[in-house]
Amino acid sequence: MKKMNLTLKCILVMSVIAIVSVALLAVANTFLVPAKSSGLNDKVIARLQTFCPADSYNDLTDTYADEIEKFNSENGDNYSKINGVYSAVGGDNDGNNIIEADGPGFQSGIITMLIAFNGETISGIGNRTYDTKNTYWKDHVEPNWDNVVNYFVGKSDLGSASGKDLNTGATLSSNGILKAVRLAIDFNKNINGNVQKPEPEEVTDSDILEKLKAMTNSETFIKYPYKVNQQVNCVYVDNTGSVIIDALGAEGSFGGCNLLVMVDASSKTVLKVTPIRMDYQVYGEYDASGLDDPDVLTNHFKGKNISDIDAMEKYLSPATGATESSTGLKNCIKNALKNIDGFLSSEWGSEVQTNE
Amino acid sequence: MSNKMLLNKRIIKKTALGGILENPVFVLVLGMCPTIKASTNITDAFALGIATTFVLICSNVIISLFRKFIPDQVRLPAYIVIIATFVTIVQLFLASLLPDLNQSIGPIVAMIVVNCIVLGRAESFASKNSVLLTLIDCTSMGIGFTLSLLLMGAIRQGLIALNFSIFSTTAGGFLVLGLLMALFNFIMMTVEKRKMQKSRAGLNEEVE
Structure with missing residues (x-):
């Protein structure tokens, strides 16, 4: 009888503990949804x-x-x-x-x-x-x-x-x-910008302003938040009508890139290139200093249109330091060239007098 | 002050200092697996310390609360179920709110279920003492464990940053643990020695 009572007590206690545990876990499961x-x-x-x-x-x-x-x-x-x-x-x-x-x-x-x-x-x-x-x-x-x-x-x-x-x-x-x-x-x-379209504004970000000034002789720039797709972040125009597109490029090793591309609107060719962000990493002791050098990148792409870029070798010149990253750089420049017409025909672009 | 109150005060003080005097890592040498695994950097060490402390406090307080109802014959399965419940809650919390941390310490957190510190305190303390004393003991032990992990994490992370990559391995972990253990016990022995010398000097004065 004593043994029976003990057995029943054990079962009862374990059951109560199990029920309490299940209840606690159910509550936790309700409020703590695993992050995916x-x-x-x-x-x-x-x-x-x-x-x-x-x-x-x-x-x-x-x-x-x-x-x-x-x-x-x-x-x-x-x-x-x-x-x-x-x-x-x-x-x-x-x-x-x-x-x-x-x-x-x-x-x-x-x-x-x-x-x-x-x-x-x-x-x-x-x-x-x-x-x-x-x-x-x-x-x-x-x-x-x-x-x-x-x-x-x-x-x-x-x-x-x-x-x-x-x-x-x-x-x-x-x-x-x-x-x-x-x-x-x-x-x-x-x-897509269908809700509250942002207004153009003068560039005040000192980092971007320095880069823009180095590309043209102007002191002031207007930022047009032209972001109809994920190929461009925005477009900058100076008081002489120079158009500089803030473009994004994907592919390459370890990430993508973000470049400022000054475009000749009439011939749809590249005038100047300045890097903003490069996600790429360098293999071993490979020299990739060219990736951050505006002069190196400009020399490489100056005067090129989309067809010229498509015809380029898979890897850019060793001077750029880019191997797998070449695809990302080319995509980025092409994205800038693809969007120049779209910008110029937009309500903002039609107001801009380009320096063709 | 009555003798009983004085005794209670002494017991509470002793319990509260348990985390240092009976440090689970450097004195009791418990919970070695997570200690070695999670002490390669401060973040993981701190997170595991907090997770263990949470499980230690919650499970042992409940065990202490129901100590008179849990039959001796099923005490270990009962303790394991209670501990596992809180470990699962910690796992759900990490997976939900700190997924990056969960990636790095997730497998070690699961091991808290069989961590000797938690089970050891449940068996040796919570099952025999009141809820208040258990709460003090677990908090003290948890803090002691977290501080030990943090110390080891800081030392190992610093040495790894200085390119001593051996300290990222298990062997390196044991090396740091051994040295810290020796240092800790040396300090404790010195303190104990001084205490004894002081009390001896006091006795001699009384005799004179």
Whole structure:
């Protein structure tokens, strides 16, 4: 009898401890949602290639960090938010935005979607990860993925759509997809400049001003926040009409680059190049001092147009110090040249008298 | 002041100083795996110290609270379940709010479940003492453990920065630990010796 009582007591105590532990863990699990890995990696790039093929992709999440934080604080929560912004570089989808957004799945799961935009219209859609904690995704969403793609592609507004419209058979997962896509559409409108367009202003940032002064003989510059895609940050124009494009370039080892490219608007050729930011790293004792030298870069690209740059060797002259980084530098200069017409035909560009 | 109050005060003082006098790393030589693994830099050392302290305090306070209800026969499984619950909460916290830190110390945090400091204090102290004393003991032990890790982390990180790469290895970790242990015990022995000399001198004065 004594042994029986002891056994029962042990079972009771262990049961109580187990219940309390489960309750504590349930509370912790509710409030502490694991942070997911974000950013581009080989797996994500392979997925992007399936619905938004491009030569490469630029990770602009850090560039838009403030916008993402503001947008998420106003529109998101732990289960539905914007995670990142990428852009396609090269190919037919050049300059298209790809937004990574979360939506809620079944039983506190998270569905992470990748949504590609051509302007404001959805041009492609893919799934990065899903955590729906049951087999609905595999059993219903994956076999009906074409329905999802067909529903979204070509749309720029989802109106009063509901999860059922996706026709997958997994209602909650479809609602999660819809929520993520809605966020992506709204955020894409934000970064495309359709909400509150910034005004041109005189350049006051001393670092940039010094670099601009070294490129022209002018003392003052106007910064035009021309950012219609992820190829350019903005455009600077001095009082003589010289146009200098702040351009971004992807590819190369360990990152991308950001250059100031002074462009001859009539011939669409490069006049001068000055580096702002180089993410590249140098192998061993390889001399890459040329990468930071405006004169070296200018000598290399001066007078070149897009075709000339395409015809260049894979690696630039050893004087630049660039090997794998050559692709990033070339992409960056090409991005500047590609956008000169767009800027000049914009409402700001038409006011600018270039010094052709 | 009554004898009982004086005794309580003495016990609390002794318990509070436990983290130094019975330092878990340098005196009791407990929790060696995480100590060696996480002390290659200050950040990891501090994070693991705080994580261990949290688990130590929470689990031992609960064990002390229910010490009279937990039968002896199932005490170890019960302790392990309680400790594992808090370790899992720490893991969820790191994965959610500090993912970078979780990448570096995540596997070591899981090992806190079987950390001898936590289980040792549960068995030797929390299961026999009141909640208040347990709280003081765990806080003291936790601080002692964190400070030891921080000291080792600072020394190893400094030596690694000076290109002594051996100190990033387990062997280097043991070397630093051994030297610090020797230094710590030397200081403690010297202090003890002086205390004894003082008390002897006091006795002699009384005799004279």
